[in-house]
Amino acid sequence: MNAARILALDFDGVICDGMAEYWQTAWRTYTQVWQLDRLEPSPGVAEKFRELRPLIEVGWEMPVLIRALTLGISTERMQSSWQRIRDRILADGRLSGVKVSQQLDAVRDSWIAQDPGSWLGLHQFYPGVIDLLKDLPNRKIQAVIITTKESRFVTQLLAEQGVELASEFVWGKELKRSKTDSLKQILDRGTKKPPTVWFVEDRLSTLAKIATQPELEAVKLYLAEWGYNTPAERESALGQSRIQTLSLADLPTLGGTPKKAAASKSETSDTVDLVS
Structure with missing residues (x-):
């Protein structure tokens, strides 16, 4: 990857709102895994699933979340100790994250093969994001998708919107690499001058983890306010020096405001400078 400027983006909750698809896929997987x-x-x-979606870090957790809800575990307990509850449910069912993940992907693959139109139709892209991805090459910025979703699903969804990204720029869960390690790989190009990197993510915990890594100090970190996070998390982000909150309207200003969207000085005087 030889780009001098890179906009790294999470997919779910940053580029695409697939909540309707998540629910349908998670429910189908849940009924199969627990043989209902x-x-x-x-x-x-x-409704509770949608409310608690910000707890989910990796897709296979979604059917487990449904299991927790059907068992009557309270919202408060899950918000305070989701990982412990998740692991207990797996242990009780003699399951593993790998097994549930494989089942989830199989459900998606089967759905796409049988009825691709209905699957694609459940995904909504956030306003302006597709236009931004198409415009980035004109601004000499390389997009890189870093996601816990399988790359093949991301590639198919983007292609449907007319966005063609080479496989080397879509880093999915099949790589078995954390987002922290992915960002390190972007910076480690073996050159004296590393690229300028912006990373937009909707999970505050992920950004907070990245912020502790000295090797990633140069990466500019942004919490997507429009994604799967809570008001409390957005408020918490305001107190973290390494992380800035980002509105959907301000996303295109990363790397410099496009001329067609440039605002007057008076209109931007009180905004955060997002340009490197």
């Missing part, structure tokens, strides 16, 4: 006959969830489960 019922085809419809209990009232309120879908």
Whole structure:
């Protein structure tokens, strides 16, 4: 990767809002993993799932979250100790994250093969993001997608929107590499001058972990306010010096405001300078 300026983006909650697809895929996977006959969830489960989606770091956790909800575990308990609850549910079912992940991907693959139109239709891209991805080459900025989703799903969704990214710029969970390590790899090019890197992510815990890494001090970190996070997390981010909150309207200003979207000095005098 030889780009001098790189905009690294998470996919779910930053580029694409796939909440409707997440729910449907997670529910189908849940009924298969726990071998249930019922085809419809209990009232309120879908709404609670959406509310607690910010807890999820990796996709395979979604069916486990549904399991926790059907077991009656409270929202408060899950918010305070989700990982412990998640691991207990796996242990009780003699399951592993790998097994649930494989089942989840199989459900998606089967759905895409049988009815690609309905699967694609459940994904909504955030306003302006696709136009931004198409415009980045004109601004000499390379986009890199760093996600816990399988790359093949990301590539298919972007292609449907007319965005063609080479596989070397879509880093999915199949690489088995943390986002921290992915950013280190971007910086470690063996050259004297590393690239300028902006990273936009909607999980505060991920950004906080990256912020502790001295090797990544040069990476500019942004919490996507429009993504899967809570008001409390956005408020917490304001107190962390390495992390800036970012609105969807300000996303295109990373790397310099495009001329067509440039605002007057008076309109931007009180905003955060996002240009390197």
